[in-house]
Amino acid sequence: MIIAQRKPLEEIKEMVASYEKVLVLGCGTCVAVCFAGGEKEAKLLASELRMARQMEGKSTQIIDHTIQRQCEWEFIDPIKELVASVDAVVSTACGIGVQGMAERFEDKPIFPGVNTTFLGMPVQPGEFVERCQACGDCILDLTGGVCPVARCAKSLMNGPCGGSQNGKCEVNPETPCAWQLIYDRLAKLGQLERMMEIMPAKNWSTSRDGGLRKIIREDLKL
Amino acid sequence: MSETPFEPEITAFVCQYCGDMAADSAGWNRISYPANVKIVRLPCTGKVDVHHILNAFEHGADGVYVVACPEGNCHHINGNLSAKRRVTYAKSLLDEVGVGGNRLEMFHVTAAQGDEFARIAAEMTERIRALGPSPVRRAMGKSSG
Amino acid sequence: MSGDNGKELVVGSKLERLLKAGHFVVTGELGPPQNADRSVIEKKAGYLRDAVDAVNITDNQTAVVRMCSMAVAKMLIDLGIEPIMQMTCRDRNRIAIQSDLLGAYALGVRNLLCLTGDHQSFGNHPQAKNVHDLDSITLIQMVRQMRDAKKFQCGEEIKGQEPRFFIGGAINPFADPFDFRPFRLAKKVKAGVEFVQSQLIFNVPKFREYMKRCGDLGLLDKVYILAGVGPIKSLAAARYMATSVPGMDVPQEYIDRMANAVKGIPQEDKKARREAWEREGIKICAEIIQQVKEIPGVAGVHIMAIEWESAVPEIVKEAGLLPRPKLEA
Ligand code: SF4
Ligand code: SF4
Numbered sequence: 040m041i042i043a044q045r046k047p048l049e050e051i052k053e054m055v056a057s058y059e060k061v062l063v064l065g066c067g068t069c070v071a072v073c074f075a076g077g078e079k080e081a082k083l084l085a086s087e088l089r090m091a092r093q094m095e096g097k098s099t100q101i102i103d104h105t106i107q108r109q110c111e112w113e114f115i116d117p118i119k120e121l122v123a124s125v126d127a128v129v130s131t132a133c134g135i136g137v138q139g140m141a142e143r144f145e146d147k148p149i150f151p152g153v154n155t156t157f158l159g160m161p162v163q164p165g166e167f168v169e170r171c172q173a174c175g176d177c178i179l180d181l182t183g184g185v186c187p188v189a190r191c192a193k194s195l196m197n198g199p200c201g202g203s204q205n206g207k208c209e210v211n212p213e214t215p216c217a218w219q220l221i222y223d224r225l226a227k228l229g230q231l232e233r234m235m236e237i238m239p240a241k242n243w244s245t246s247r248d249g250g251l252r253k254i255i256r257e258d259l260k261l
Numbered sequence: 262m263s264e265t266p267f268e269p270e271i272t273a274f275v276c277q278y279c280g281d282m283a284a285d286s287a288g289w290n291r292i293s294y295p296a297n298v299k300i301v302r303l304p305c306t307g308k309v310d311v312h313h314i315l316n317a318f319e320h321g322a323d324g325v326y327v328v329a330c331p332e333g334n335c336h337h338i339n340g341n342l343s344a345k346r347r348v349t350y351a352k353s354l355l356d357e358v359g360v361g362g363n364r365l366e367m368f369h370v371t372a373a374q375g376d377e378f379a380r381i382a383a384e385m386t387e388r389i390r391a392l393g394p395s396p397v398r399r400a401m402g403k404s405s406g
Numbered sequence: 407m408s409g410d411n412g413k414e415l416v417v418g419s420k421l422e423r424l425l426k427a428g429h430f431v432v433t434g435e436l437g438p439p440q441n442a443d444r445s446v447i448e449k450k451a452g453y454l455r456d457a458v459d460a461v462n463i464t465d466n467q468t469a470v471v472r473m474c475s476m477a478v479a480k481m482l483i484d485l486g487i488e489p490i491m492q493m494t495c496r497d498r499n500r501i502a503i504q505s506d507l508l509g510a511y512a513l514g515v516r517n518l519l520c521l522t523g524d525h526q527s528f529g530n531h532p533q534a535k536n537v538h539d540l541d542s543i544t545l546i547q548m549v550r551q552m553r554d555a556k557k558f559q560c561g562e563e564i565k566g567q568e569p570r571f572f573i574g575g576a577i578n579p580f581a582d583p584f585d586f587r588p589f590r591l592a593k594k595v596k597a598g599v600e601f602v603q604s605q606l607i608f609n610v611p612k613f614r615e616y617m618k619r620c621g622d623l624g625l626l627d628k629v630y631i632l633a634g635v636g637p638i639k640s641l642a643a644a645r646y647m648a649t650s651v652p653g654m655d656v657p658q659e660y661i662d663r664m665a666n667a668v669k670g671i672p673q674e675d676k677k678a679r680r681e682a683w684e685r686e687g688i689k690i691c692a693e694i695i696q697q698v699k700e701i702p703g704v705a706g707v708h709i710m711a712i713e714w715e716s717a718v719p720e721i722v723k724e725a726g727l728l729p730r731p732k733l734e735a
Contacts, residue, residue, distance in 0.1 A: 047357065048354075048357045048358060049357070079310075079311075079312060082312050083311060083312055083315060083354065086312065086315040086316060086319050087315065087354055087357065087358050089319055090315070090318060090319050090358045090359075090360060090397045091358045091359060093319075093397050093400045093401060094358075094359055094360075094396045094397060094399075094400045095400075096400060192525050192527075193495075193496075193522055193523075193525065193536065193538045193541070194538045195522065195538070195541040196541055196543075196544060197541050197542070197543040197544065197590075197593060198541070199581065199582070199583070199586075199590075200522045200541075200542075200581075201522075201576065201577075201578030201581045201605060202524075202525075202578075202581065203581050203582050203583075204581060204582055205582060206582065209525065210525045210527055216582070219582060219583060222583055222586060234586060234589065235589055235592065235593065237543055237544075237547070237593055237596060237597055238544075239544065239547075240500065240539070240540050240544040240547070240548070240559065243539065
């Protein structure tokens, strides 16, 4: 899922400082599961903003609402009237949701309430870790199901580098070295010979480097 | 104009198995505690949500505290521990807002500790009295007056 | 073109010729300054000139901004010293690297050391974006392809002069997983590396084991391996390397020797203590050189004395490696 983190209140307060009536719009999917911008978090943020603005003698017309997804028109469209009734929206969805809202409500200021951080998973309660960078050409079949693009600090195709020590990455002694993980997993799979093959220079054109990515599926078109 | 002394409004979220019973035993033993404390009784402090805490402050509480069973002694296994983590988180939010995390506290008592319950109520009342009215309440007063 | 003992020369750099002629080679290292002052280079070059056969020029080492390695390499050439230009994958993509290689060759650089590069979080611009378009192994492949197939990385033909480098790499026998390290060298050899320099060696037995395993893989006659050595400057430095530098395996024996070196010298006499430490550090380094020299497959040593380049002549002398061989023009 998409993992995000609430922005500091100070930053959000600043964004909406000149607006009277503000909607904090939560998103019920990824950001709810990672406790950054779901219904509860939207309520908390609204409450925080009301108190902070109360203390500054500013309007406390901050309401909150949450929709299931801000990355699909069918969930965004039904709240047209609600959005029309406010001066600005703080979306606690990921960057995709914020942009979905901005595209749908062209004349309404839409502000990000979270920092969209990575694609990952909760490896244990309260600990979220990156897993994929959406490189557009998945090589997990070659690397024992461990992604070197996202999980190696240098995105090496032929690791581990000389900094790998006791299973940890040189960049952060708390982070496992992705290539040690790949090595261990390939060993368990009986596929260590994969480590002996040179992986060619990666084609990054399928990644963000190639420009905006788009997928067209004729079968799904209306 | 004479200043009326500040009487803090305090909300206590208490667990029915320990905090609430401790309040009762304080009563039986005729131990008095300050009247400033409004008690919200919960089946378990694990039910205390950060949102409830912020809500209390938003509606004018000067202080809030949570009274849970001692660690390792929760009737719902670890409700008190979740409460503790949420209180810590709520403190950080209150600091961020500018209300001040020190207006919120977490305590542990057993059902029998009526005296301890009273002591906590007195301690919190004193702490909040010293801090003065919550900035939110002060602002509310201003905007209404 | 062929070397003294008939081995085919592909580039003809001094380093290649000495290695192929069977000399025990000594390389050094020069860290460019964090400013634009060329006199620093001239001074450091003075120490290294007669002590080593070729000099590595680091490429923004530890991700700290320094004078560019290509410019410094050119300065060394003008000073009559053979440079080994280092190239990392951290700051340049394949376009920038190939462009630099064309330029470096045109300026007379003939040896290239291909590295992944230290992560920028270690340096003075941790907020920088890193590149890592290639890694050390795919970089080696690319340099080799440009030279031998006269092709750019994309496969397009290089029309006209191709850049021809004697291709180097790095090895860290002490990194993990230890069992994989010889295989990683095998990958570099397969990619086209011709010489490698190792990480600093203090734990000689472990390095010997590594070399044995490389021998078992048949690598010793496919690549020239230079053992990395360096002088310890003080007791504090020894302790720091032993405990705080990952992969730096400094045996207790050397720490004790550094401690004993200042026995009897009063604390206040800082100068005498420093000199005693430096003497001992140089002595240990020379001893390690003599030990690794005996290990089959070790073709030379790479002396790393960054910010202490002045120690190099003494180390080489003490190790009995002077004078350095001269090549006929
Ligand atoms: S290889 Fe690419 S697509 Fe596959 S997990 Fe890694 S970043 Fe994601
Ligand atoms: S230590 Fe491992 S994860 Fe870290 S940069 Fe090197 S290979 Fe990648």
